[in-house]
Amino acid sequence: MGNSALQIVERQAGDVVVLTLSGEITLDDGDLAFGRWIDDLRARGSLKIIVDLANVTYIDSAGVGMMAAMLKAVRKGGGDIRLLRLTTKGQRVFGVLKLKTTFEVFDDEAAAVRSFEFRPQG
Numbered sequence: 304m305g306n307s308a309l310q311i312v313e314r315q316a317g318d319v320v321v322l323t324l325s326g327e328i329t330l331d332d333g334d335l336a337f338g339r340w341i342d343d344l345r346a347r348g349s350l351k352i353i354v355d356l357a358n359v360t361y362i363d364s365a366g367v368g369m370m371a372a373m374l375k376a377v378r379k380g381g382g383d384i385r386l387l388r389l390t391t392k393g394q395r396v397f398g399v400l401k402l403k404t405t406f407e408v409f410d411d412e413a414a415a416v417r418s419f420e421f422r423p424q425g
Contacts, residue, residue, distance in 0.1 A: 309333030309359075311340050316416045319351040320344055321387075325358035328366030337366070341373040341384075350382020351419045353412065357388035367400050374406060383407070385415045 308327040313320060322340065327333050344352060354370070356362075374384045386408045389397065397403040409415035 307332055307336045309336045311336065313340075316353070316412070319353055319416050319419055320349045321353045321355060321412065321416075323355045323358065327361040328359060328369070329361065329363045330365035333362075334366045334369035338369050338373060341377065345377060345380060345382075350377055350380050352377060352382065352384045353387050353409075353415045354384060355387040355412070356390060356393055359390065359393060362393055362396055364396070364400060367396055367402060371402055371405060383419070385409060385418060387412055387415050 308329065309332065310325040312323045312325075314323075315321070324337070328337060341352070344350075370384070377384050384406065386406045388410060389408050394403065397406070407415075407418065409418070
């Protein structure tokens with residue numbers, strides 16, 4: 304997807320998609336790349352998504368806004384996006400924007416994957 308400051312690597316963990324992000328999620332660059340990737344996953348019917356943020360060096364309010372918008376779209380389709388390894392800086396940005404409690408955040412990938420298994424049906 305061109306020379307984005309954000310690199311995304313996708314892999315499967317059972318029926319959960321794990322996206323490992325590296326670089327920056329910023330206005331008109333990383334935010335758009337992330338949005339396109341999530342739209343593609345939604346089109347493929349992949350609605351259980353974990354986003355590993357351990358290697359994200361910078362995220363601005365546009366990046367957080369795009370993540371929130373994609374979370375809303377995925378939840379509308381019956382899925383969810385869980386965050387993995389949100390950095391201290393990232394936690395501050397999410398906190399300032401009052402979005403820290405909007406996402407479920409995990410430090411352990413296995414726990415994040417398991418969290419998708421225990422959802423009551425109905």
